[in-house]
Amino acid sequence: MAKSRKPSVERRDFLKGAIAGAATLALPAEKARASEIEPPARSIPVTPPRPEADPPIEIESLNVERSGSDFMADVIKSLPFEFICANPGDKFRALQESLTGPYGGNKNPEWITCLHEEIAAAMGHGYAKMEGKPLCVFAHGTVGLQHASMGIYNAYCDRIPIYVVLGNSLDIPGNHSVQDAAAMVRDFIRWDAAPASLARFAESAVRAYGISMTPPMMPVLLVADSEMQEKPMPEGPEPLIPRMTVSQPPQGDSGSVAEAARLLAQAENPVIVVDKYARTQAGTDRLVELAELLQAPVIDDAGRMNFPNRHPLNQSFARRGLVAGADVVLGLEVTSLYSTANTSRLQLVEDARQVLKPGAKLISIGADGLLTKGNFLDMGRYQPVDLSISADAETTMLPLIEAVKRQLTPNQKAAAQIRGSKLAAIQQKTLEQARIDATYAWDASPVSTGRLSAELWEAVKGEDWSFVSYIMHFSWWPLRTWPMEKHYHWNGNSGGNGMGYNAPAALGAALANKKHGRFTVNIQCDGDLMYAPGVLWTAAHHRIPILNVMHNNRAYHQEVMHLQRMASRHSRGMDSVGIGVKIDNPDIDYAKLASAMGVYSEGPIADPKDVGPALKRAVAVVKRGAPALVDVVTQPR
Amino acid sequence: MHNNSWHSLRGNSNALRLLRSIMALGGVALLLPIALAAAPAQNTKPPGAGNAAQGKLLFESAGCAACHGNLAQGISGVGPLITPPPFAIPEFINFLRRPSGAMRLFSKEELSDAQLSDIHAYLQSLSPSSDSDAPAANLTGNAETGKRLFMRDGCYECHGILGQGANGYGPRIGPDPISMQGIKNYIRKPSGNMPPYAAKIVSDQDVADIHAYLKSVVRPVDIKNIPLFTK
Numbered sequence: 001m002a003k004s005r006k007p008s009v010e011r012r013d014f015l016k017g018a019i020a021g022a023a024t025l026a027l028p029a030e031k032a033r034a035s036e037i038e039p040p041a042r043s044i045p046v047t048p049p050r051p052e053a054d055p056p057i058e059i060e061s062l063n064v065e066r067s068g069s070d071f072m073a074d075v076i077k078s079l080p081f082e083f084i085c086a087n088p089g090d091k092f093r094a095l096q097e098s099l100t101g102p103y104g105g106n107k108n109p110e111w112i113t114c115l116h117e118e119i120a121a122a123m124g125h126g127y128a129k130m131e132g133k134p135l136c137v138f139a140h141g142t143v144g145l146q147h148a149s150m151g152i153y154n155a156y157c158d159r160i161p162i163y164v165v166l167g168n169s170l171d172i173p174g175n176h177s178v179q180d181a182a183a184m185v186r187d188f189i190r191w192d193a194a195p196a197s198l199a200r201f202a203e204s205a206v207r208a209y210g211i212s213m214t215p216p217m218m219p220v221l222l223v224a225d226s227e228m229q230e231k232p233m234p235e236g237p238e239p240l241i242p243r244m245t246v247s248q249p250p251q252g253d254s255g256s257v258a259e260a261a262r263l264l265a266q267a268e269n270p271v272i273v274v275d276k277y278a279r280t281q282a283g284t285d286r287l288v289e290l291a292e293l294l295q296a297p298v299i300d301d302a303g304r305m306n307f308p309n310r311h312p313l314n315q316s317f318a319r320r321g322l323v324a325g326a327d328v329v330l331g332l333e334v335t336s337l338y339s340t341a342n343t344s345r346l347q348l349v350e351d352a353r354q355v356l357k358p359g360a361k362l363i364s365i366g367a368d369g370l371l372t373k374g375n376f377l378d379m380g381r382y383q384p385v386d387l388s389i390s391a392d393a394e395t396t397m398l399p400l401i402e403a404v405k406r407q408l409t410p411n412q413k414a415a416a417q418i419r420g421s422k423l424a425a426i427q428q429k430t431l432e433q434a435r436i437d438a439t440y441a442w443d444a445s446p447v448s449t450g451r452l453s454a455e456l457w458e459a460v461k462g463e464d465w466s467f468v469s470y471i472m473h474f475s476w477w478p479l480r481t482w483p484m485e486k487h488y489h490w491n492g493n494s495g496g497n498g499m500g501y502n503a504p505a506a507l508g509a510a511l512a513n514k515k516h517g518r519f520t521v522n523i524q525c526d527g528d529l530m531y532a533p534g535v536l537w538t539a540a541h542h543r544i545p546i547l548n549v550m551h552n553n554r555a556y557h558q559e560v561m562h563l564q565r566m567a568s569r570h571s572r573g574m575d576s577v578g579i580g581v582k583i584d585n586p587d588i589d590y591a592k593l594a595s596a597m598g599v600y601s602e603g604p605i606a607d608p609k610d611v612g613p614a615l616k617r618a619v620a621v622v623k624r625g626a627p628a629l630v631d632v633v634t635q636p637r
Numbered sequence: 638m639h640n641n642s643w644h645s646l647r648g649n650s651n652a653l654r655l656l657r658s659i660m661a662l663g664g665v666a667l668l669l670p671i672a673l674a675a676a677p678a679q680n681t682k683p684p685g686a687g688n689a690a691q692g693k694l695l696f697e698s699a700g701c702a703a704c705h706g707n708l709a710q711g712i713s714g715v716g717p718l719i720t721p722p723p724f725a726i727p728e729f730i731n732f733l734r735r736p737s738g739a740m741r742l743f744s745k746e747e748l749s750d751a752q753l754s755d756i757h758a759y760l761q762s763l764s765p766s767s768d769s770d771a772p773a774a775n776l777t778g779n780a781e782t783g784k785r786l787f788m789r790d791g792c793y794e795c796h797g798i799l800g801q802g803a804n805g806y807g808p809r810i811g812p813d814p815i816s817m818q819g820i821k822n823y824i825r826k827p828s829g830n831m832p833p834y835a836a837k838i839v840s841d842q843d844v845a846d847i848h849a850y851l852k853s854v855v856r857p858v859d860i861k862n863i864p865l866f867t868k
Contacts, residue, residue, distance in 0.1 A: 321704040439857040440801035475804040564791045568832035637803035
């Protein structure tokens with residue numbers, strides 16, 4: 001949207017006129033006063049009066065009607081942002097006021113107050129995983145970005161877009177200004193710009209959005225110069241705000257897709273491994289179609305909700321044996337195919353061993369081949385593959401399905417059906433076994449994670465639920481026992497495994513779920529929450545409904561196990577293992593913590609019989625539109 | 638802080654129950670283990686015929702653990718529990734030479750008959766019934782002491798305070814634990830991600846006590862009697 005710019009020249013003319021007018025108006029009064037004064041008794045030399053027509057040369061203007069920040073706000077509002085998550089910072093104060101004040105109206109996007117920039121970034125991460133598009137994160141260019149960097153890194157590893165706007169000042173050097181603001185995160189963002197004019201700001205802002213939404217998706221960063229924000233709009237026509245276009249995701253070339261289809265159709269034991277694949281329900285549905293065509297088992301590496309966990313072909317908990325028996329493995333957006341093809345143990349010497357049998361074909365379809373970053377090693381060890389297609393797997397799925405349909409012979413279809421019926425029987429038994437597994441330690445205190453998962457399912461199963469937790473530390477219970485069918489039923493793991501992700505990312509997902517009327521449920525690790533507990537206040541302040549259930553094992557338990565490993569290796573006993581990793585003495589009262597920030601809470605609960613009733617009460621609170629927290633003292637895993 | 642798991646992310650379910658369930662289905666024989674376990678358990682192998690210690694090394698290096706688990710406890714949907722070994726040595730060898738289902742074939746060049754006998758002995762050593770033959774069996778365990786050691790030595794960190802296991806971290810080891818000797822063998826030189834426990838940290842007597850504790854763990858209530866699972 002373009003706007004004609006009028007105020008600047010008129011304002012200056014107005015000021016000149018006003019000053020001249022004031023001088024004109026003042027003069028008669030002075031003359032009047034002078035006429036009332038007695039003339040001096042004797043003649044005194046008088047300085048000749050200054051010409052009346054010229055006002056003072058330098059007039060300081062402390063008010064502007066429209067500054068650069070208003071235009072920047074127009075640019076941001078032209079993009080499909082629903083929210084801005086931010087902790088305040090003086091370097092974007094003008095832009096903040098333009099957006100939240102009467103000019104911007106604090107709508108589209110709405111400002112979400114965060115108590116730490118890492119919360120803001122992680123909320124953006126969780127929101128994008130649920131909503132399929134980025135929200136905007138504002139941060140101060142130096143101190144704020146450093147706080148936000150961990151959240152940005154997780155999103156990068158997870159191939160999730162966040163749109164970061166930095167306030168920065170080049171004109172006023174100091175400890176809150178930086179020459180190249182994006183430098184500190186450039187290794188783990190997709191693109192950045194520091195535009196030197198408002199026209200370039202508009203172009204860069206629109207370009208950044210499109211880039212963030214093009215696979216491989218990841219955070220982008222735009223610097224909003226603080227002087228440019230605060231100075232009046234320059235004279236002349238206002239810059240145009242370009243129309244935003246999102247590129248079509250890259251699709252695999254037809255020849256390679258046909259070859260992949262041929263290999264899959266001819267395979268006796270094809271296996272599909274999927275990680276950061278499904279962005280949408282359509283992506284999930286298409287994967288189901290492909291798997292059913294081939295009657296191939298699907299191993300979900302849990303980067304997204306890729307494949308319904310109750311589907312007969314979901315064999316995620318049988319990965320090693322299936323990969324070992326496969327003659328063709330198809331990897332879809334798998335970050336580390338090396339980990340798919342090999343197994344390793346972490347003893348004194350890490351003895352990786354190939355699981356994939358000799359001669360088995362490995363096909364990879366994923367956008368990571370288009371990645372141009374290299375400093376961080378999140379892709380893991382190199383794995384040779386037989387056919388690598390650098391393209392967006394979700395977009396490539398449709399032509400792959402069609403190609404497989406063309407390739408499959410009647411005999412191959414018949415063989416596939418036999419294969420599928422065997423897998424269905426195994427899947428059903430795996431589910432039954434998981435339910436039986438949950439009964440072990442059923443009445444134990446601290447509460448077993450299996451019991452807590454079952455109690456939580458009972459509490460939320462009647463809702464249109466959305467589970468939004470990183471659950472590796474929770475023994476994968478919901479993935480093993482809850483029926484996850486819809487794409488929003490889960491949002492996958494964190495990507496970078498950086499602590500401090502889960503609580504704010506869950507809230508970001510809840511923010512996205514709110515308008516859809518979904519019931520958001522989060523199993524929250526205690527150590528993770530304490531990185532940025534202020535997220536609870538944000539939930540209460542903005543009335544974001546979310547049920548947080550504490551997996552309170554009173555430790556950074558992963559690190560407990562690491563230290564235990566080292567102590568065992570050194571044969572030094574376990575007595576000191578808790579030092580530096582246990583979160584006890586005193587135990588943190590998470591219910592009080594939540595209550596202090598305006599969140600309904602109960603706990604700590606250590607008796608499993610008390611869990612169900614507490615959850616029921618908390619569910620009622622969340623259904624009324626507010627956040628709640630139930631603190632459950634749990635076993636380690 | 639990061640939170641990578643060093644453990645495999647998947648698979649530690651009770652394969653015995655899986656096996657029984659699949660057997661009840663009748664005729665479903667995708668994997669070796671299914672066919673293997675479907676056969677009647679005829680363990681006629683005389684104790685000591687194979688070398689269990691050597692068998693442990695072979696079990697690991699030949700990749701048996703990939704489908705059957707590091708303790709041969711089975712992996713749900715992949716390979717069943719195979720301790721005690723369901724075949725006597727001759728049938729065991731015959732099966733591995735001409736497997737059915739998804740079980741891969743092991744030729745004599747890969748594993749000799751003697752080596753398969755060693756693996757058989759290892760599987761036998763893991764069985765609860767093998768304690769009468771084990772060197773550590775003359776130790777009497779104290780369950781109360783074992784419970785304290787189970788917590789002190791951090792066993793509960795991965796296996797849960799009742800040994801119930803945690804998916805991706807440590808398999809279920811109680812109730813009905815493997816043999817005392819099997820536990821001892823394994824923790825001294827684990828084949829998976831289990832930290833190694835030297836005797837000076839967890840003595841043989843400690844193992845006996847921990848074993849006694851795991852044996853004392855009460856079996857869970859039948860799932861049919863838990864309302865949350867029957868609604």
